[in-house]
Amino acid sequence: MYKVGLTGGIGCGKTTVSNLFKQLSVPVIDADEIAHALVSPAGIALTQISQQFGQTYILADGNLNRSKLRETIFNDVEKKSQLENIMHPLIYEEIEQQLSELSAPYAILSIPLLLETKMQAFVDHILVIDCPMEVQINRVKLRDQLSAAQITAIIHSQVSRSERLAQADSIIDNTQDQLKLNQQVKHLHEQFLKQAQ
Numbered sequence: 262m263y264k265v266g267l268t269g270g271i272g273c274g275k276t277t278v279s280n281l282f283k284q285l286s287v288p289v290i291d292a293d294e295i296a297h298a299l300v301s302p303a304g305i306a307l308t309q310i311s312q313q314f315g316q317t318y319i320l321a322d323g324n325l326n327r328s329k330l331r332e333t334i335f336n337d338v339e340k341k342s343q344l345e346n347i348m349h350p351l352i353y354e355e356i357e358q359q360l361s362e363l364s365a366p367y368a369i370l371s372i373p374l375l376l377e378t379k380m381q382a383f384v385d386h387i388l389v390i391d392c393p394m395e396v397q398i399n400r401v402k403l404r405d406q407l408s409a410a411q412i413t414a415i416i417h418s419q420v421s422r423s424e425r426l427a428q429a430d431s432i433i434d435n436t437q438d439q440l441k442l443n444q445q446v447k448h449l450h451e452q453f454l455k456q457a458q
């Protein structure tokens with residue numbers, strides 16, 4: 262199966278674009294959804310987190326104490342990489358598992374941290390969803406309860422826009438409206454169907 266890795270900075274439109282591919286009946290595997298499931302009470306990452314970080318990171322109802330963990334890794338780079346060492350292999354393992362159950366000419370793998378985790382070789386084609394930083398900040402502000410300073414800090418923790426664009430095989434420009442987005446998705450869909458043969 263031809264694997265298209267879809268990536269991009271926070272708020273650039275990865276989820277929006279993934280949904281447009283889904284509308285064209287293209288299977289989408291979503292690393293964010295997988296990460297979420299892995300730390301749910303039934304998820305295998307949760308056990309490892311409680312073993313390595315401590316039982317205090319699990320709430321009385323069995324859920325992960327997300328805000329406590331977020332604060333810990335924000336203040337401690339070693340803890341951050343410890344968490345990544347738990348999560349990233351499990352995420353890619355689950356992506357492999359889901360891929361093995363699919364039959365389609367190609368699949369979209371939505372992996373926000375594809376470049377940060379240096380997993381370029383995992384996919385056949387890198388599709389970057391791009392927009393200028395001001396647009397990113399404005400859209401995330403509208404969506405989440407975050408300040409411009411908080412959003413900027415997240416953007417700076419990710420691979421830079423220029424580095425991401427330099428690694429792209431295709432780029433979707435999501436600066437304009439959804440109609441423009443849909444046109445680009447349809448065009449790429451035709452291209453991926455041909456490349457998948």
Ligand SMILES: Nc1ncnc2c1ncn2[C@@H]1O[C@H](COP(=O)(O)OP(=O)(O)OP(=O)(O)O)[C@@H](O)[C@H]1O
Nearest residue numbers: 270271272273274275276277400404435437438439
């Ligand atoms: N072309 C557009 N015009 C206006 N708003 C848009 C456009 N594309 C996306 N948005 C909105 O911008 C916000 C960010 O988009 P989306 O959630 O798809 O980004 P994302 O890359 O998945 O973000 P994250 O990195 O946080 O997962 C959403 O509220 C979405 O509805």
Ligand SMILES: [Mg+2]
Nearest residue numbers: 275276277293
């Ligand atoms: Mg998203």
